[in-house]
Amino acid sequence: MDSHYDVLIMGGGIIGQSISYHLNKAGVKAGVIDKNKSGQQATRAAAGMLGVHTENREDDTFYQFCRRSRNLYSGLSKELRELTGIDIGLTSFGMLEIAANQEEKHELLQKNKTFQNLKWLNGPQLRERIPSLSKEACGALYMGEDGHVEPKNVCEAFKRGALLYGGELIENNTVRKIKQSAGGYQVQLEDVILTADKVVAATGAESGKWFEFTGLQNPIVPTKGECFSIQPTTTYFKESLFFNNFYLVPKPDGRCIIGATSKPYDQCTTTTAGGLSGLMNQVFSIVPDLKNEPFLDFWSGVRPGSLDGRPIIGEHPNLSGFLFATGHYRNGILLAPVTGQLVKDLIVNQTVDSSIQDLLSPIRIQTSGGSKYEYSSEWQTC
Ligand SMILES: Cc1cc2nc3c(=O)[nH]c(=O)nc-3n(C[C@H](O)[C@H](O)[C@H](O)COP(=O)(O)OP(=O)(O)OC[C@H]3O[C@@H](n4cnc5c(N)ncnc54)[C@H](O)[C@@H]3O)c2cc1C
Known part of the structure; x- marks a missing residue:
């Protein structure tokens, strides 16, 4: 040293x-x-x-900052693999932000006016793409460039x-x-x-x-978040699903990460039964079939929020x-x-x-x- x-x-x-x-x-x-x-x-x-x-x-300065960072990932994926041998798990099946009621649908349609690179799918189009979604899902905005990493x-x-x-x-x-x-x-x-x-x-x-x-x-503002994962026995969707601040992220190795609760000023990293059950109720109301899939793991972490x-x-x-x-x-x-x-x-x-x-x-x-x-x-x- x-x-x-x-x-x-x-x-x-x-x-x-x-x-x-x-x-x-x-x-x-x-x-x-x-x-x-x-x-x-x-x-x-x-x-x-x-x-x-x-x-x-x-479409403001922060949005452009986020875009720039996301775009850096494709070059980094190659650069870091060549340098270190590590695959960072970059996937690019896009994300679907789902509306579960008319108010959310209105907000997403407004968002689509701001970001014209996104594509609106109405309820039938969405269920044709992902048949396992419940009827509550009345449309979604497809964000084709936004993926995820490990x-x-x-x-x-x-x-x-x-x-x-x-x-x-x-x-x-x-x-x-x-x-x-x-x-x-x-x-x-x-x-x-x-x-x-x-x-x-x-x-x-x-x-x-x-x-x-x-x-x-x-x-x-330390903000606690709780998550769990399942190991679906079949492929329900390849895109990440996002609604009402909850998400489901299918990973290349078959896991599906489901999150997350949000508790500002809570720094305790114990994962609670109440936290997980609330999260499950939200998520399974949109994708009910996942209830029958094998449970894998649970965890929590503290996000470094700011005022x-x-x-x-x-x-x-x-x-x-x-x-x-x-x-x-x-x-x-x-x-x-x-x-x-x-x-x-x-x-x-x-x-x-x-x-x-x-x-x-x-x-x-x-x-x-x-x-x-x-x-x-x-x-x-x-
Ligand atoms: C449940 C959950 C889901 C999330 N999902 C996403 C997501 O999908 N996409 C996304 O972009 N972000 C997501 N985030 C947010 C993301 O995880 C954080 O913003 C990010 O990890 C912050 O990184 P960091 O390096 O600042 O903090 P950390 O990863 O917490 O690292 C800080 C480090 O500092 C060390 N440290 C603290 N004090 C000291 C000290 N005095 N001396 C030495 N070391 C010290 C700690 O040990 C720690 O390792 C999520 C967070 C949570 C909790």
Whole structure:
């Protein structure tokens, strides 16, 4: 283990590993520190949807940011397979956002006016395509370009790729304390102090403390999500289905991932019977036949939400060289490639689109007044 790095990244989920991959590939010596094993928190819980059109209603800057990230995946799939031998499980059968009542149908038809690349299917057309859907499904918007990936494989591939480009990974070691030192930072782990020119906080749902310890208000909204999977004995549909914030994602290996509940400010990762039964009732009302299929697994994770639902990516307003890359809420898998690229561009001083910088800036959700920019040169964390 070296003791000095160009960049130290706190957090080895998909966001930290993507940043490490992009930095090391660009020749910047970056190390990742994770308190657990890399990729075992929110990243492990995700279904892996690249839901550009389920997550957006307007063709705005954020929509374009999501599109850019999704589009990066096809090149990355090849690049990471060649470099690391890992298949990231990119599939492109598209997504169907289903309307289960007239109000949802109206909303989806409006959405279709905004995104004319999507295709509306009425009820009969939809059931002809997927006969197992219940009569409640009165139409759907087909999003042919939006697929999904296997999140743990993407994270592992970024991790191994970063290591092959000269990066480092320190696992099972918590960042306890950070201190500004001449021109950079001292980063205290459980048993060693490292130094770095720059530090990135990519600590997922636990990122709030880094805002507080650096004198900012905490904009992170940890949001628990519960999921389960089944192993259907036949192919009901190849597309991912999405409705009313629930989804079914058929994976290439035959599993179907079904999610997810949503509980803001709940960080407990116990999967509850009540959570799963509510989820099952919702999902089986749309695809009743799945009730008879073998149950496989269940789990939960905590999404790193933010107060306005958007990621927080950029430099601390007062601390040069201290960056945040967090708050990706339910889009961290979708946005991992573009986040890695953006943080790399910010660090190597490449030109960054100012509309994106403003949209994602850490300062945007800080209310005025109080001691928001007061900080000490030494911060403590548990
Ligand atoms: C049920 C569920 C379903 C989801 N489905 C999707 C989906 O389909 N598509 C999508 O795009 N997104 C989805 N998401 C969201 C996505 O999983 C997250 O946005 C993404 O994983 C966030 O990645 P991260 O690296 O920021 O956080 P994490 O993966 O949580 O990684 C943060 C890491 O930081 C480490 N850490 C924290 N504090 C410290 C410290 N002090 N020192 C060292 N290490 C520390 C943790 O151990 C952890 O490994 C889903 C999330 C959930 C919970």
